[in-house]
Amino acid sequence: MKYDTSLLHGNFSGDRNTGATLIPIYQTSAFGQDSAEQIEKIFHNQAAGFAYTRINNPTVASFENRITYLEGGIASVATSSGMAAIAAAFLNILSSGDEVISKSSVFGGTLDLFKDLENLGIKVRYVEDITKEVLEGLVNNRTKAVFAETIGNPKLDVTDIKEAAEIIHSYNLPFILDNTTATTYLVRGIDLGADIIINSASKYINGSSNSISGIITDSGNYAWSLEKYPIMKDYIRLGRLAFTAKLRSDTFRNLGCCLSPMNAYYNALGLETLSLRMERHCTNALKLAESLDGKEGIREIAYPLLQSNPYYAIAKKQFKDKGGGIFTLRLYTKERAFAFINQLKYAINITNIGDTKTLVIHPASTIYAHSNEEEQEKAGVYEDLIRVSVGIEDIEDLMEDFHQALTYVNENFK
Numbered sequence: 001m002k003y004d005t006s007l008l009h010g011n012f013s014g015d016r017n018t019g020a021t022l023i024p025i026y027q028t029s030a031f032g033q034d035s036a037e038q039i040e041k042i043f044h045n046q047a048a049g050f051a052y053t054r055i056n057n058p059t060v061a062s063f064e065n066r067i068t069y070l071e072g073g074i075a076s077v078a079t080s081s082g083m084a085a086i087a088a089a090f091l092n093i094l095s096s097g098d099e100v101i102s103k104s105s106v107f108g109g110t111l112d113l114f115k116d117l118e119n120l121g122i123k124v125r126y127v128e129d130i131t132k133e134v135l136e137g138l139v140n141n142r143t144k145a146v147f148a149e150t151i152g153n154p155k156l157d158v159t160d161i162k163e164a165a166e167i168i169h170s171y172n173l174p175f176i177l178d179n180t181t182a183t184t185y186l187v188r189g190i191d192l193g194a195d196i197i198i199n200s201a202s203k204y205i206n207g208s209s210n211s212i213s214g215i216i217t218d219s220g221n222y223a224w225s226l227e228k229y230p231i232m233k234d235y236i237r238l239g240r241l242a243f244t245a246k247l248r249s250d251t252f253r254n255l256g257c258c259l260s261p262m263n264a265y266y267n268a269l270g271l272e273t274l275s276l277r278m279e280r281h282c283t284n285a286l287k288l289a290e291s292l293d294g295k296e297g298i299r300e301i302a303y304p305l306l307q308s309n310p311y312y313a314i315a316k317k318q319f320k321d322k323g324g325g326i327f328t329l330r331l332y333t334k335e336r337a338f339a340f341i342n343q344l345k346y347a348i349n350i351t352n353i354g355d356t357k358t359l360v361i362h363p364a365s366t367i368y369a370h371s372n373e374e375e376q377e378k379a380g381v382y383e384d385l386i387r388v389s390v391g392i393e394d395i396e397d398l399m400e401d402f403h404q405a406l407t408y409v410n411e412n413f414k
């Protein structure tokens with residue numbers, strides 16, 4: 001099955017009971033069983049079935065199965081948000097005293113979460129890039145995982161997944177990869193060696209910004225050992241399923257960060273057109289970025305598929321000539337950046353990415369408001385930077401809009 005077909009048919013065959021072509025929305029909190037014996041079996045994972053929507057639900061399970069297929073993993077757990085997915089994935093394997101290595105370019109919300117983890121005695125060590133030299137100086141026997149984003153949001157640095165996975169695995173550590181900004185349309189992290197994949201499904205998967213949600217996909221490839229992860233003691237015997245089994249029956253279930261059936265339905269619906277949308281997001285972003293590149297009044301423009309970009313070679317290779325739907329612009333001053341945003345006609349000034357509509361934001365004053373200047377710089381956030389999530393509008397309209405805003409700013413702000 002090729003990729004576009006798999007978005008529609010991978011691990012999905014509609015509803016067998018009724019012939020419905022979409023998964024029904026099982027909008028119910030709990031599921032009655034025929035006998036006390038049966039519900040006992042379900043609670044002990046000895047029978048398939050559903051008990052309570054906080055643990056699992058047929059609509060949610062259908063969405064999970066489809067993502068598992070697309071990512072090439074063995075199982076997925078859908079969550080109430082992308083942040084819940086990241087929190088649950090880490091809490092599933094970490095204990096007080098443990099350490100994590102993370103790229104410093106990760107999403108602002110994730111940086112905030114890492115501060116919360118520090119309060120629980122979990123140390124996060126930041127790196128600009130995942131190299132042998134850098135890890136050599138940081139990995140110790142308390143290190144439990146390495147984390148990165150495929151395309152850092154908003155630094156737009158591209159992680160060479162294959163190379164990073166090889167380095168991380170040489171230390172026998174799991175590689176947790178947030179693939180939100182790329183999606184399986186650009187790259188399948190598991191194929192290149194990532195062990196756990198995180199997606200904020202609120203973004204491109206859902207596609208039209210109607211639901212907040214996240215999903216964790218387990219490759220089943222990392223060998224969890226009791227020695228390194230005593231917290232997983234009850235699950236290690238399950239081998240390849242250890243991570244997901246602990247997540248489902250323990251961490252995720254107890255945190256209570258389940259996805260609502262309605263939102264799982266919206267995500268499944270969005271997923272079916274992911275490829276069509278991503279194709280347009282990518283071509284629009286490239287054309288718009290190219291048209292602005294080198295123009296007067298722009299200090300810098302970052303898009304992985306611009307030839308001047310430091311990540312051009314890896315983006316071209318890893319994403320097969322695609323660059324994703326996001327670019328950033330630096331306009332010299334905060335005042336000019338604000339004026340540019342205010343002058344745009346179509347682009348919505350909003351904290352989000354991956355919508356069908358073009359979205360812009362000034363990250364320094366919003367998403368990174370809780371980070372200090374040094375943290376901001378490491379994350380690629382500057383006072384004059386605007387992040388643009390390019391939508392699927394007609395490119396002529398977008399070009400006209402962005403160029404008139406630039407002209408206005410150049411004429412009115414020095």
Ligand SMILES: *Cc1c(COP(=O)(O)O)cnc(C)c1O
Binds near residue numbers: 084153202
């Ligand atoms: C948005 C985002 C998240 C958080 O997802 P929510 O669904 O908003 O909780 C995590 N990682 C990346 C890269 C994101 O863009």
